[in-house]
Amino acid sequence: MAYVLAINPGSTSTKIGVFQGERSILSKTIRHTQEELSGYCDVVSQEAFRTEIIIKLIQEAEISLGEISGVIAIGGLIRPGNAGVYKVNDGMLQDLREARYNEHAANLGALIAHALSEKIGLSECYVADAITADELMPVARISGMPEITRLGRTHTLNQKSIARMCARDLGLQYEQANFVVAHLGGGISVAAHCQGRMVDTNSARGEGPFCIDRTGGLNAFTLAQMCYSGKYSKEQMLKKINGEGGVVAYLGTRDFREVINRRADKDQRASEIFDAMVYQISKEIAAMTIPLKGKIDAIVLTGGMANSTELTDAIREYVSYLGKVCVYPGEQELEALAGYLNEIQAGVFVSLEYEREE
Numbered sequence: 001m002a003y004v005l006a007i008n009p010g011s012t013s014t015k016i017g018v019f020q021g022e023r024s025i026l027s028k029t030i031r032h033t034q035e036e037l038s039g040y041c042d043v044v045s046q047e048a049f050r051t052e053i054i055i056k057l058i059q060e061a062e063i064s065l066g067e068i069s070g071v072i073a074i075g076g077l078i079r080p081g082n083a084g085v086y087k088v089n090d091g092m093l094q095d096l097r098e099a100r101y102n103e104h105a106a107n108l109g110a111l112i113a114h115a116l117s118e119k120i121g122l123s124e125c126y127v128a129d130a131i132t133a134d135e136l137m138p139v140a141r142i143s144g145m146p147e148i149t150r151l152g153r154t155h156t157l158n159q160k161s162i163a164r165m166c167a168r169d170l171g172l173q174y175e176q177a178n179f180v181v182a183h184l185g186g187g188i189s190v191a192a193h194c195q196g197r198m199v200d201t202n203s204a205r206g207e208g209p210f211c212i213d214r215t216g217g218l219n220a221f222t223l224a225q226m227c228y229s230g231k232y233s234k235e236q237m238l239k240k241i242n243g244e245g246g247v248v249a250y251l252g253t254r255d256f257r258e259v260i261n262r263r264a265d266k267d268q269r270a271s272e273i274f275d276a277m278v279y280q281i282s283k284e285i286a287a288m289t290i291p292l293k294g295k296i297d298a299i300v301l302t303g304g305m306a307n308s309t310e311l312t313d314a315i316r317e318y319v320s321y322l323g324k325v326c327v328y329p330g331e332q333e334l335e336a337l338a339g340y341l342n343e344i345q346a347g348v349f350v351s352l353e354y355e356r357e358e
Helices: 044-060 090-097 105-120 156-169 220-227 234-241 246-251 256-264 268-287 309-322 333-345
Strands: 003-009 013-020 023-031 068-074 085-087 126-128 178-184 188-194 197-201 298-303 325-329
Touching: 003 044, 003 105, 003 333, 013 044, 013 333, 023 044, 023 333, 044 105, 068 105, 068 333, 085 333, 090 105, 105 126, 126 333, 156 178, 156 188, 156 197, 156 298, 156 325, 156 333, 178 268, 178 309, 188 268, 220 234, 246 256, 246 268, 256 268, 256 309, 268 309, 298 309, 309 325
Parallel strands: 003 068, 068 126, 178 298, 298 325
Antiparallel strands: 003 013, 013 023, 085 126, 178 188, 188 197
């Protein structure tokens, strides 16, 4: 049986997995130092650097590139549309190289997959469950300000993969089930999954609960006053919202484990911030039962912070009255990518065509 290669680039890491069917042959997180990345002017210029590292790692594992029958990566910031698997084409590559829908490390996914496919001699490659996947129902798009339309940008890949896993564990079909899924990681997204579609979600950048270094939703009136106070530049305000907000602004750390340890050592401020995060996450979970009209099969907690039973137990205490709470710590993104590609190669699943916005 041939191998499939799954790729998930992050800001300072690249995760890769080589699979034979459902069996993992190689799983590796490649760490990139700030020194290594400092020589690149933007994200997409790192394509060749990261591609060569992946090739070297595969060869060191004594896996022949010629044995790889397919390559798939996480979808980056591409034209908003349905979640699912898209065949990489020239239009998608152009959008990503131009950062048409903004810059993000995940934009490298399609670029690296394409470069590797060409080197291997494959005629096509794929991306799946783009961050910009948008399945919001029409009523969820209206923000209250006509100039701003709400979009479905979220942790699509992990949201979808864990929801499918939970459905299987409960003996349900994802396309017929209703879930509220909370991805608890560096960013926090809480989404309502209605019969296979994410019909509402907070954007992990500017909406929802605060998290490690993001403020989440804020009072818009007060925020506007700060922006025009003359005390802060545009860049400073954007950094306050995304990068220097949330836990790090209050406690000076981006390590959630340190928050837990300080709480255990009776640090009152750490306990206050932990409790506030739990409270905001729980409120968002309750809010996402509204799109489902209260008919939910489970509340699902996932992501790196879900490894903390202290956190998940505290959330459970708030939301268990709404329904069953299932916890899936970490993420299964590489496995999900490989599963998509296996289904495409088996003819079970059909990829979507990417169309550029004129």
